[in-house]
Amino acid sequence: MTMMRSFSMAMLFFTLVSSISMVSSSPEAEFVKKTISSHKIVIFSKSSCPYCRRAKSVFGELDQVPHVVELDEREDGWNVQSALGEIVGRRTVPQVFINGKHIGGSDDTVEAHESGELAKLLGVSTKAEL
Numbered sequence: 666m667t668m669m670r671s672f673s674m675a676m677l678f679f680t681l682v683s684s685i686s687m688v689s690s691s692p693e694a695e696f697v698k699k700t701i702s703s704h705k706i707v708i709f710s711k712s713s714c715p716y717c718r719r720a721k722s723v724f725g726e727l728d729q730v731p732h733v734v735e736l737d738e739r740e741d742g743w744n745v746q747s748a749l750g751e752i753v754g755r756r757t758v759p760q761v762f763i764n765g766k767h768i769g770g771s772d773d774t775v776e777a778h779e780s781g782e783l784a785k786l787l788g789v790s791t792k793a794e795l
Contacts, residue, residue: 693741693748706731706787707762709749712738716771717759723778727789731761763787 701707706724710717712735724731736742736758750756753767761768763786768774777783784791 691744691748693744694752696741696745697749697752700732700734701762701765704732705729705764708733709736709746709758709760710734711736711758714758720759720761720771720774723774723783726778727784727787727791729787729789 697709706729708717708720708724708731710721710733721731721733734745736746739745746756746758749760753760755770757770759771759774761770761774763783766786768777768783768786774783777786781791
């Protein structure tokens with residue numbers, strides 16, 4: 666059973682690496698990767714999305730200003746969202762990154778904020794700590 670689990674994990678890892686490699690050649694995937702690596706906080710969002718607004722507001726509560734990419738305001742937004750989906754495994758928005766690390770969507774971001782993990786990742790104090 667352990668050997669089968671190891672094999673399954675190896676196949677999953679191979680599939681993930683392969684899919685990232687295939688995506689890496691598109692201009693949209695390169696944009697996503699460059700954006701993530703160039704900013705401390707990145708949110709891929711849509712301007713009318715209430716979940717996106719909630720994720721963005723969390724950073725305001727921590728006095729942090731994220732770099733926001735509003736996909737619905739870009740001509741290539743659909744393609745960027747597809748590339749993002751292939752890279753992280755989700756096409757939904759928002760998708761949040763801190764210091765290059767994928768945090769997840771709105772619920773993941775709110776949970777990380779409420780647990781204090783988000784402040785820790787950002788190296789800031791929460792208002793409760795002040």
